[in-house]
Amino acid sequence: MNNQYMRKDGRAYNSLRNMKMEVGVLNNADGSAYIECGHNKILVGVYGPRELHSKKHSKPDGAVLRCKYNMAPFSVKERKRPGPDRRSTEISKLISEAITPSIFLEKYPRASIDISIEVLEAEGGTRCLSIVGASLALADAEIPMKDMISACAVGKVDDHIVLDLSEEEDQTGQADMPVAIMPRTGEITFLQMDGHLSDVEFEKALQLAYDGCYFINKLQQQTLLTKYGGDTRGKYNL
């Protein structure tokens, strides 16, 4: 491993792709966010909390968080068949699980909070960016949260541990490890591993993921401040 290693797209091992975040981009959702990272473009809308009439699906002790991740047919090089598939069902579930620890769901019994994620363009890392965008949209919807969850992928490419894998690095690399954390506590709310890392590589990769997540969390906070100034209107209840 060498810290001078230059990646195919010119980035250093610890560089994120260029990121852009915005909140309040949709008029008809209770909260929304748009996020770009490299060539990824993701739009998130949040509805709720709203009463869930179905007794079968509602919970007496808190809100139900429902999350739908969808890739547009034009979001990838090879046209994606519209509609849900195994991958999008899995990603929807993991995003919901990654975000749940941050929300005071107990404040809204028998209610639902719905998160719709539309991937408009994908270039590797969409599950992590969806978590980042969903947390922003929840804050924009004024849903009480302990913190905004931040996420990024780390992995191993050409024997180097790198941050924020591109699609090519994801496909040709030796390992891919997307991680989400609650920055205030450092709690890991989601971690997947595809490939193999030694113990030493895992420790290095995890530290890099923490560094990436803390940086992204600052951008998330900045994004809310840019939109709402010093007055975050209780959108980020620490």
Ligand code: UDP
């Ligand atoms: N991808 C694709 N077609 C698909 C699914 C994924 O071209 O049907 C691309 C897309 O750029 C995605 C990348 O492969 O971002 C990596 O996909 P993965 O399943 O690892 O999820 P992600 O890294 O986006 O969380």
